[in-house]
Amino acid sequence: MTRPATRMIVLLTAAALTSAGPALAWGPQGHRVIARVAEGRLSPTARLAVRELLHPGDTLPDVADWADHDGHTAVPNSAPWHYINVPIGDAHFDPRLIRDDKNVVARIEHFRKVLADKSRPKQERQRALLFLVHFVEDVHQPLHVGDNNDHGGNDTQVQFFNEGTNLHRVWDSDLIHKVGGNDRAWVDRIERVITPESVKVWSKGSVDDWADESLQVAKLAYRDPAGSPGPFASGKVLGESYVRRMEPLLIEQMARASVRLADELNAIFR
Numbered sequence: 001m002t003r004p005a006t007r008m009i010v011l012l013t014a015a016a017l018t019s020a021g022p023a024l025a026w027g028p029q030g031h032r033v034i035a036r037v038a039e040g041r042l043s044p045t046a047r048l049a050v051r052e053l054l055h056p057g058d059t060l061p062d063v064a065d066w067a068d069h070d071g072h073t074a075v076p077n078s079a080p081w082h083y084i085n086v087p088i089g090d091a092h093f094d095p096r097l098i099r100d101d102k103n104v105v106a107r108i109e110h111f112r113k114v115l116a117d118k119s120r121p122k123q124e125r126q127r128a129l130l131f132l133v134h135f136v137e138d139v140h141q142p143l144h145v146g147d148n149n150d151h152g153g154n155d156t157q158v159q160f161f162n163e164g165t166n167l168h169r170v171w172d173s174d175l176i177h178k179v180g181g182n183d184r185a186w187v188d189r190i191e192r193v194i195t196p197e198s199v200k201v202w203s204k205g206s207v208d209d210w211a212d213e214s215l216q217v218a219k220l221a222y223r224d225p226a227g228s229p230g231p232f233a234s235g236k237v238l239g240e241s242y243v244r245r246m247e248p249l250l251i252e253q254m255a256r257a258s259v260r261l262a263d264e265l266n267a268i269f270r
């Protein structure tokens, strides 16, 4: 879930100052486990179609973070496709404010059409699959939607368990690493909150609704109930109590992403 390359310069500078590495996304682990849960929910038809589109031997988890790495080389200028900046002060995500199609919401809608269009060349549909998988995951990372005039948290420097980092990176990977566990442990955590009732709720709604949910979670991600009201700024110290409050939200966002990713592919490959 990396942010634009232009921002990497800022991040690398910040990293040099804080000795933390640059933000790399719902880290590769986040992307991988969401895809793994989704893969387990594919219909036999969708599973076969996905296998036919991917390179032999590749699975959805293998390719889920392609867009954060080779994707930038394959499609230069694709960095803005990974996010959409919505002020956390906005009550709701308003799709009428979208100015162009270079954002995660518009790209999901674009790539689902390309993938569903069997008249398109296989190579084009394969690339659409790689981007669609990744962007359905990215739009569920709250800081890929919520923005406090800080590039989705990238410019909000925080201390997370005495490590210098930024709020975007906390949500991409620091929280996941702090909660800990291997992929199997994460798959279990995610699957535990996927119930028939939650699936019924999550399966409804549009990409706009998903973005709105992320915006609502982002508002909470910037809040400290014990601190001053309003979103916190750079310099914030985050520790155990932040992790305890955010962990259920993190797992729920990953679960929603898994269910919806499977829904997308099952609907496209009927």
Ligand SMILES: [Zn+2]
Residues within 6 Å of the ligand: 001, 002, 003, 025, 067, 068, 082, 134, 138
């Ligand atoms: Zn991304």
